[in-house]
Amino acid sequence: MARFLLRRLITSVVVLAGLAVVTFLMTQVLPGDPARAAAGRNATAEQVAQVRARLGLDQPLWDQFLGYLGRLAHGDLGTSVFTQRPVLDDVAAMLPASVELVLAAMVINVVVAVPLGAFAAYRRGRAADTAARIVALLGMAVPVFWLGLMLQLVLAAQLRVFPLTGQLSFGHQVPRITGMTTLDGLLAGDWAALADALAHLALPAVTLAAAFVAVVARTVRSSMITTLDSDYIALARATGAGEFRVVVRHGLRNALVPASTILGMQLGWMLGSTVLVESIFGRTGIGAYAVTAVLQNDLYAVIGTVLVIGVVFVVMNVIVDLVQLWLNPRLRHTGRRRATPVAA
Amino acid sequence: MSRARPIERAALVVAVLVAALAVLGPLLAPHDPYAVNLAQSLQGPSAEHWFGTDVNGRDVLSRLLYGARETLPATLVVIAAATLIGTLIGTLAALGGKVLDEVLMRITDIGLSLPSIILALGLAAALGPGLRSAVIALALTWWPGYARLVRTLVREVKDAEYVDAARTLGVSRLRLVFAHILPNALGALYVQTTLDVSAVMLVISGLSFVGVGAQVPSAEWGAMIAAAANNLTNGWWAVVFPGLAIMLTALAYNLVGDWLRVRNDPTLREGAR
Numbered sequence: 001m002a003r004f005l006l007r008r009l010i011t012s013v014v015v016l017a018g019l020a021v022v023t024f025l026m027t028q029v030l031p032g033d034p035a036r037a038a039a040g041r042n043a044t045a046e047q048v049a050q051v052r053a054r055l056g057l058d059q060p061l062w063d064q065f066l067g068y069l070g071r072l073a074h075g076d077l078g079t080s081v082f083t084q085r086p087v088l089d090d091v092a093a094m095l096p097a098s099v100e101l102v103l104a105a106m107v108i109n110v111v112v113a114v115p116l117g118a119f120a121a122y123r124r125g126r127a128a129d130t131a132a133r134i135v136a137l138l139g140m141a142v143p144v145f146w147l148g149l150m151l152q153l154v155l156a157a158q159l160r161v162f163p164l165t166g167q168l169s170f171g172h173q174v175p176r177i178t179g180m181t182t183l184d185g186l187l188a189g190d191w192a193a194l195a196d197a198l199a200h201l202a203l204p205a206v207t208l209a210a211a212f213v214a215v216v217a218r219t220v221r222s223s224m225i226t227t228l229d230s231d232y233i234a235l236a237r238a239t240g241a242g243e244f245r246v247v248v249r250h251g252l253r254n255a256l257v258p259a260s261t262i263l264g265m266q267l268g269w270m271l272g273s274t275v276l277v278e279s280i281f282g283r284t285g286i287g288a289y290a291v292t293a294v295l296q297n298d299l300y301a302v303i304g305t306v307l308v309i310g311v312v313f314v315v316m317n318v319i320v321d322l323v324q325l326w327l328n329p330r331l332r333h334t335g336r337r338r339a340t341p342v343a344a
Numbered sequence: 345m346s347r348a349r350p351i352e353r354a355a356l357v358v359a360v361l362v363a364a365l366a367v368l369g370p371l372l373a374p375h376d377p378y379a380v381n382l383a384q385s386l387q388g389p390s391a392e393h394w395f396g397t398d399v400n401g402r403d404v405l406s407r408l409l410y411g412a413r414e415t416l417p418a419t420l421v422v423i424a425a426a427t428l429i430g431t432l433i434g435t436l437a438a439l440g441g442k443v444l445d446e447v448l449m450r451i452t453d454i455g456l457s458l459p460s461i462i463l464a465l466g467l468a469a470a471l472g473p474g475l476r477s478a479v480i481a482l483a484l485t486w487w488p489g490y491a492r493l494v495r496t497l498v499r500e501v502k503d504a505e506y507v508d509a510a511r512t513l514g515v516s517r518l519r520l521v522f523a524h525i526l527p528n529a530l531g532a533l534y535v536q537t538t539l540d541v542s543a544v545m546l547v548i549s550g551l552s553f554v555g556v557g558a559q560v561p562s563a564e565w566g567a568m569i570a571a572a573a574n575n576l577t578n579g580w581w582a583v584v585f586p587g588l589a590i591m592l593t594a595l596a597y598n599l600v601g602d603w604l605r606v607r608n609d610p611t612l613r614e615g616a617r
Binding site: 018138143144146149153275276306 | 450451453454457458459460461462463465466467468469470473542543546549550553554555556566569573576577580583584586587590591592594595598599602
């Protein structure tokens, strides 16, 4: 077990180092003068020279890289040209809204995909299975940004069931405690604001979840099929346990282990996909921030977002490994690596 | 051999049809896809404009036909480039000795450990917006999956008896790799690449949608949706049809890929799909 953990931790450190190299190279291919870009559009020649010295741009590449690592270690991700604020502050301010969105999408994902996959496995080869397969295929083929626009068109603009954009309607206000509007509404005990925030969260969360449901449902289905065919399920049936109890308590519980890996990985992927969802729904999260930064040619802000999402991703992987160890005691002894994660 | 079912045959037809439409687009398009005609702005679907017109009065159907000539080739270039890089790195890792294997696989791990859309966004931003940047960025982030797959496939084949036999006969190393190992190892690769067509297409159009990929006035499908999104309520057709085009194409390639996967893997043939 210690070996397994150690190996995973070393891999994580290697990935983080790789991330640092990749983002450093991004700053190098920047067309034009990076010192000018970092100093801002309206900087004087003197300020640019100062920034150049501060960033060490007059030094050899290797020293520059070490300097870059040093700044990263101090949480210095550079200054956004657009907002004129440190990128780390911007990202920290935006991250809670994205985390809120990702968590909501994850809840929808689990609530829809797990029963769908389990039911499809239970009714293998019949109408329900085919229906689940069609849902999964559509989910994997639909462009998320387009799905978001369609939901907006029908449910917000036409039927007016949900608000069109934003995180909170005009007139409501919540104190900023966590930065997640729903949670802040809850903590403040403002039920009207909470309901309003949830209504704003619904469509983006469904949009973000759509592509991921298909993968989870497939995984649950195939592991559930293996589980349902196994001897201990036959044994459970033979002892006279009710069918629901057999399928859910004995079957699904064990079939969920592979799904838990995928779900953990998906949290990271979802955070990446906020790039496609947040700007449609006018949410102020890091996905929307990254898109704005790209369009403003605000390279340090883009790289800052890439770094933060990358780090979250790596941390998620470590957590997934720990959960795997906890769920699957066999891993503790063999020290085997887990299966390759499935990309969404 | 599993025979194609009706739905899979239909998918194959759609996949081929979309490719044919992309090739023949200029011959079939009823209007000039780039000609701005503000008098015809945001006309709904009609006999003259089957899919309506966009805010600039351009025929949506004609733009879709031309757009296929951007979205599809971009997707194919990404897949081809990523397959090439992945095959090279995977083969080197499998045959090149322990140290090289370890180094290349750790690099591959890095690529697999980060969301490709975020990496591609950063790279495309660094390279400057444009479809070409998006294609390069995505190719550079998509190969690690192939590298790992090819490494596994080559390792399975490299110790086979016929490879030993060829080696004993004095076949050169290079020839051994290209004529004996790779052709037999890569059978499973085309299944994965077919399955990836839809995923790559979604990311390409997504990058164009957020403004990193194809630029105005391109008719790339994601860029078309982005340009029409501001007039969603009074010109839904300019958003709906490009999206349907992406979805239908992605669905068709998914079904074909799924069918190839089942055909290629005997363990999947009975009920397990």
